[in-house]
Amino acid sequence: KAGVTQTPRYLIKTRGQQVTLSCSPISGHRSVSWYQQTPGQGLQFLFEYFSETQRNKGNFPGRFSGRQFSNSRSEMNVSTLELGDSALYLCASSPPGRGENNEQFFGPGTRLTVL
């Protein structure tokens, strides 16, 4: 079974631009979560989608948004990029069943650098 895939793997943008990152979950997984990982703040939860609906949201400004498609693939968008948005953005998918607190399978991440 293929793992979680994320595209692109690396991205360089300048301040003020916007960016869209893509995540394809493991086949059959319907929950997709996004995280930001930085040396200063560690791993922080951005949001979680299930069946095309945002089910949970972390404490990030509205510049960070996402969506999920009917095939469970997900995208996240960051508008008006700031230098502090430079980070590794990770996507994770969870298998169905078991209610809350399903185990999560992470992708390799997208390394975003904002200049």
Add this chain to the structure above:
Amino acid sequence: GENVEQHPSTLSVQEGDSAVIKCTYSDSASNYFPWYKQELGKGPQLIIDIRSNVGEKKDQRIAVTLNKTAKHFSLHITETQPEDSAVYFCAASKGYIPTFGRGTSLIVHP
């Protein structure tokens, strides 16, 4: 909100030694505690998890213990090998939102 403290930030051991990483959490409602291993250039990989109705769980060389009263949980790796070298993260989860510790860089010297 939930706060997770993880110690130590760096752990250096000799091959064959045991390694212990400890985490404390603040929210007594947290009920799911996964541990992840992250190698350079890769995403975190779940290595073991424990739920609040269990005190200990073991999987070959890896074990996790949970003390709900004291709100702390620990990862134990026995007979460490060089390929165990990585950054390890603990997390405490309530519902679908996990809060992660800051990570422990484990270095296993051959």
